[in-house]
Every structure is written in C-alpha cells, then in structure tokens.
Amino acid sequence: MKLTPQEVKIQERLKPGVVTLDGFLGKDKRHYNEIIAEDLEVLKGLAKTKEEIADRLDYLTKKALPYDEDGVVIDEIYDLQYVTARGRIISPFMDRTFWPKGIITLKNLQNGVEIRWTPLSIHLIRRYGFFQGKGATFRTEPSDLIKAIF
Amino acid sequence: MMLIIINNVLTFVGLSGVLSTIIVIADYFLANYGDCKIDINGKREITVKGGSSLLTSLAEKDIFVSSACGGRGTCGLCKVKGIDGCGPLLPTEKPYMSPKELEEGIRLSCQVKVKRDLKIEIPESIFSIRKYKSVVTAIEDYTYDIKRIEFKLIEPNEITFKAGQYVQLESKRYGKVRQPVMRAYSVSSNPSHTDYIELIIRKVPEGIMTTFTHDHLKEKDEISFTGPFGDFYIRDTGTDMFFVAGGSGMAPFKGMLEELNEKKSKRRIVFFFGARTTKDLFLLEGMKRFEEEMHDFKFIPILSHPEPNDGWDGLTGYIPPYFEEHLRDPKNTEGYLCGNPGLLNASEKRMRELGIEDVYYDSFG
Amino acid sequence: MEINSFVIFIAAIFTSNILLTNFLGMCSYLSISKDMEASAGLGMAVFFVLTFTSGLNYLAYHYILVPLNLVYLQYIIFIIVIAAFVQLLELVIERFSPVLYYSLGIFLPLITVNCAIFGISLFMIIRNYTFIQSIAFGAGSGLGWLLAILALAGIRGKVREKMLPKGMNNAAISLIITGIMALAFIGFSGVVIIQ
Numbered sequence: 072m073k074l075t076p077q078e079v080k081i082q083e084r085l086k087p088g089v090v091t092l093d094g095f096l097g098k099d100k101r102h103y104n105e106i107i108a109e110d111l112e113v114l115k116g117l118a119k120t121k122e123e124i125a126d127r128l129d130y131l132t133k134k135a136l137p138y139d140e141d142g143v144v145i146d147e148i149y150d151l152q153y154v155t156a157r158g159r160i161i162s163p164f165m166d167r168t169f170w171p172k173g174i175i176t177l178k179n180l181q182n183g184v185e186i187r188w189t190p191l192s193i194h195l196i197r198r199y200g201f202f203q204g205k206g207a208t209f210r211t212e213p214s215d216l217i218k219a220i221f
Numbered sequence: 222m223m224l225i226i227i228n229n230v231l232t233f234v235g236l237s238g239v240l241s242t243i244i245v246i247a248d249y250f251l252a253n254y255g256d257c258k259i260d261i262n263g264k265r266e267i268t269v270k271g272g273s274s275l276l277t278s279l280a281e282k283d284i285f286v287s288s289a290c291g292g293r294g295t296c297g298l299c300k301v302k303g304i305d306g307c308g309p310l311l312p313t314e315k316p317y318m319s320p321k322e323l324e325e326g327i328r329l330s331c332q333v334k335v336k337r338d339l340k341i342e343i344p345e346s347i348f349s350i351r352k353y354k355s356v357v358t359a360i361e362d363y364t365y366d367i368k369r370i371e372f373k374l375i376e377p378n379e380i381t382f383k384a385g386q387y388v389q390l391e392s393k394r395y396g397k398v399r400q401p402v403m404r405a406y407s408v409s410s411n412p413s414h415t416d417y418i419e420l421i422i423r424k425v426p427e428g429i430m431t432t433f434t435h436d437h438l439k440e441k442d443e444i445s446f447t448g449p450f451g452d453f454y455i456r457d458t459g460t461d462m463f464f465v466a467g468g469s470g471m472a473p474f475k476g477m478l479e480e481l482n483e484k485k486s487k488r489r490i491v492f493f494f495g496a497r498t499t500k501d502l503f504l505l506e507g508m509k510r511f512e513e514e515m516h517d518f519k520f521i522p523i524l525s526h527p528e529p530n531d532g533w534d535g536l537t538g539y540i541p542p543y544f545e546e547h548l549r550d551p552k553n554t555e556g557y558l559c560g561n562p563g564l565l566n567a568s569e570k571r572m573r574e575l576g577i578e579d580v581y582y583d584s585f586g
Numbered sequence: 587m588e589i590n591s592f593v594i595f596i597a598a599i600f601t602s603n604i605l606l607t608n609f610l611g612m613c614s615y616l617s618i619s620k621d622m623e624a625s626a627g628l629g630m631a632v633f634f635v636l637t638f639t640s641g642l643n644y645l646a647y648h649y650i651l652v653p654l655n656l657v658y659l660q661y662i663i664f665i666i667v668i669a670a671f672v673q674l675l676e677l678v679i680e681r682f683s684p685v686l687y688y689s690l691g692i693f694l695p696l697i698t699v700n701c702a703i704f705g706i707s708l709f710m711i712i713r714n715y716t717f718i719q720s721i722a723f724g725a726g727s728g729l730g731w732l733l734a735i736l737a738l739a740g741i742r743g744k745v746r747e748k749m750l751p752k753g754m755n756n757a758a759i760s761l762i763i764t765g766i767m768a769l770a771f772i773g774f775s776g777v778v779i780i781q
Contacts, residue, residue: 088397139563141525156425240670
C-alpha cells in the first residue's frame, strides 16, 4: 500500500518514545490504517459506530472527573476512577489538538469487564476509529469496550 | 587572443574588486556599531554586537520577548519600553501603538536596531525566564510514587522566582525515548535560596518525563530547565488564606510556607491536604514544624480512603465540606488551589458558595 | 545627439515613459501598486537609484570600457555597478536616517534586479547621450516610473475589487489598467521625439 508522507510521519509518531513512552502500536507491526480498518470491521459486526462509543466514553469521563482518584460509581454499574497528571498531550495524528493527561479506569459491576482509556483515546476513536495497536498500553478491544460501557 | 582574455578578466575582476572593496569599507564604517550594552530594567546589562534588531539581540542572550511573526513587524507583540537610545519611532511601528503607548515610549523590539547603548524596560516575568543548567544533588522518596529532587544551579548560578511558580524540566534521551521532552513542575523550595531549586514529582503511569525522573535520573546528573513561569503566587494582601492541595500539588505550598515562615508573616493560613491513604501522606514533620513556628497556621490532612489498619484518626472524605468551619470572613479570605481538576473544581465551587471571591489556582488539567 | 537635456528629462517622464512605452520594471510595479504609500516609497527609490546609476554607468562605460575596448562587457558591468550602488545606498541610509530607511530603504533590495534600471543604462548608451543627458534621462525615467505607479495605485484604490469577476483581481486588472494608461500616454508621443 502506498502511503502519503503525512501517513508515514504519523506512523513514526505512534511508535514508543515519541508522543508517549510506550507508543500507540504495542506489538502490532501493521500500519495504523490496517489496524483502523480491522477494528471498524469488528464494530460493524457489533452494530455500534465509533461516534457512539466516543460519546459514551465522554459521558463517563465527565462523570468521573469530579471524583479524581477517589473514584465513583455511576448509574450503579460503572465503577470509575480518574487519575490526572499535569499538562496536556498532543495528538499523534498531527491534527494540532491537545488533550488532558488522565487515565480513566472503569469496572462494569454487572459483568466484571474492566477497561481503561484516556481523553486522547476518546479523540482517536471518535475522529479516526483508532483503538490503538494490539498490546498497546491503552488498547481496548472494541468488543470489550462495548461490553463494558453499553 | 590570450591578451584579450587576460584583459577581459583583469578588467572585470578589477572593477568588481574595487566595488566590493568600497562596500566592505563602507560596511566596516557604516554598519559596524561595535559592542553595544543593553541595560534591562536597570538590573541586568548585556553586551551584544550592534547592528541587529533588539528582539534578536535579546534572544541571543536567552531573553525571549514574545513574538508571533518572528520579527517581521506584523504581529505587534514584541513591545518593550525604550528609555534611551532607541531612536525615533518608525512608521512600521506606529500602527501597533495605542496613544498611551506612544506617550510611554513603547517600541516594537523587532524594529528597533541596536546601534548604540540602549536602556529598555521589559516585563519582569519575561526578563527572569531563562534556561538553566543544573546538577541533581539529592533525590529522596516522599511516598511510594512521589519524589523530592534537588537541582543545584550551574549556569546561570542564580534564579529569581516567586513561590508557587513552575519550571519546565527537560528530559534526556533514554531507552526508547529518542527526543527530549519538557514538562512543567512547581518549584517547592524557598525563593530566598537562589542557588538551587527543589521539585516534588509524582510518578505518572506511562509518563515519559516521570519515568525518566523516577527510574533513570541519578544524583550528579546534569539536567536543564527553563523558567520560572506562571502567575500562581501569593498576593501580598494580608488576608486569611486557604490552601488546598492533593498529592504533588503540595509542591508550590511548601515553597510558599517556607517563605512566609522566614518572613514571619502574620497571615492566618489553613492548609487542606487531600490524600487517599496514609501511604500518600508526606512532609507531615515539616507541616508540624510550620504549625509550631508560624503565627497562625493549621495543616489539615484529609484522607478519602483510609484503610482500617492505617490507624487514621483524622478527617476523612472530601475536602470542600471542611472549608466552612475554618472560615472567619469570606470577604477577607483568599483561596489558593493546586491539584487534580476534580478537587480544584469542587473546591472553587464551594469557596464561591461561601463568598470567597479571590480564588487562585494552578490546575494540572 | 543635439537634444536639450531638459527636453530629454520631460520626454522621459511623459512621451517615452519607461514603464508605459517600454513596459520595463513590471514585476515590482504590479506587486507593490496595491498600496499608495508603499508605491510612493518604491517610486522614490527607483527615481533615486536611476538618477545615480545612469550617471555612474555612463562613467563606467565611457571611461573604462571604451578605452579598454571592452564594450561588450557592458551588460555584466552595469549590473555589478547597480548592485554595488544599491548596497551602498542602503548602508548609508540605514546609518544616517532610520526614518528614511523605513520608508525607502526597505525597497532598495527590490529594485536591484529591476529591469527598468538596467534598461535605462542600456538605452543611454544606444542613444549616445552625453553625461548630462544621461542623468536627465535617468532622473526623468525615474520620475516617470514614479508617476506611473502612483497613477496605478490611485486607480486600483478606486476599483472595487468585489465587483470584478473572479480571476480578474490583482495582476490581471492591473495589466488592463496599465494598458489603458499606456494608450493615454501615447497621446504625448507626438510632442517630442528623443530616439
């Protein structure tokens, strides 16, 4: 597959040590376009759009924010915790957006599925459908994600 | 034939040579302004080679007047006050000046050429921002994830800052990290110690910088930082003060308290400090000492998730509900907040409800 | 050539305006003419440089190139002389008058490569002018160039660009205006002939 210079640059920025310590690709050796394509295929089968997922994550993030690390249970199902660090992180997709540095962990008390995400991952899912590479620190399998938050 | 060629070449070279010589001589006499001294705020004097713009001359000495257009005179941001030697106001500057600025002698530093000794004034905050080289002299564990790190200044060897301001630390390459990164940390040392700074850094999961400071940085390592930045510092008003912090948000307040203590401040201060468990508490000894030494200081640690075997008999739960009982007069109280956005938002909201108008914060978000 | 220098001077302004009859020096003419003030500055700079370089190039030609039998080197020598003079002028202005530098000096590098300047030097040689005639020719052409750019800037100020069809903005409309101006200036050409 032929890549634009922009796509080559983004792929570089997804690697460890550029934007984040461990990068966004994990053990995945594929180009991010392929990762996105595969995950969007999975989403189709699960009958959810990337926007629906992002909206849901946004909602939970907003609910979790006031409670910081102390955590909170929302809607009696979602046990949330929000760990923040100072500063902002730049989107690796070179879209000139900056996102708060935080890690939100969620445990679904009904089915026990645990996931975690960051404000940046919501952006990457919403705009690009990028759930990150297999084995990446903040990779969430779309199937797990849907089980946990819907 | 040969003669003609030589004749040609010689004439050509001769004429060009003469003209170039004239220009070189003119350049030497006309464009050579020698070394010029720039007196900044009457406090610091820098010596630069004359002939270039004030903006670039200052930048050469690491004084960065903000400029968006890079010195082409189109953004009008690089304003400084010219006191002496800046020459007449140029037509290229005029459109950016208000009548008041014209009267005060404000100039665009990208248009002013340094041709002789100058005297200028620039905002103190810009003037003091510099890049410092330092060496790590102490690393100490405060908790399982919070460290105190001390940096002794090498070059320049002195820093002026206000307690509460922050610096941007620059990491080195390590492991997979191929590019240095910059991250902001509040200075936690007393501003009266000008030869070193101290930072309190909490390890961030997957953080490029904090992985560096916690796992790779050793004593005697050289590291540079830029600063000081920020407008989070104590307003000199004499009112009561509420400090609110969580985790490494302790840092600016430690510096503030050390300074207030040294200056024998008579202000009444209540410091609410939030943590999850006793494992997350630190600097308790120091706070106890401040309570004893200072005029009217109270340190109130509040745990959100004390564990049963902690033996914690202090306050628990959220911080904001505790404000009211320590409040004397909301009109005469200032709030200072540093920590997570959740804590900050809730605290600010509660303070506003209680009628506290002056709330200053240093948000992590 | 037995033409009064003053006639040459006037003719260079009107009847054989360097810009409108020879269409020389168009690039800076088109790009700067958007703004009246900048046009005046550039026009003044052209006037200045033309006056001096025509004199200097006359001297260089008649006292260096002709005696040495190197007339064919005139092209390259003229350019060198112009470049050096502009450089020198810029240094002098910058040193002694910052205000003048900012109204005039910033345009100097622009006109080093202006073909009108070079063209004038070549014309005066072809037409066999004397030293005084050359200077009058240079100064007149400079003033003519100034006149032309000011006229264009004035007209462009009156043209409401929004009314123009897309694609007619900027250079296109400027060229049309210049063409009409050139037609008008042809009216002068019967008055005196200097060629």
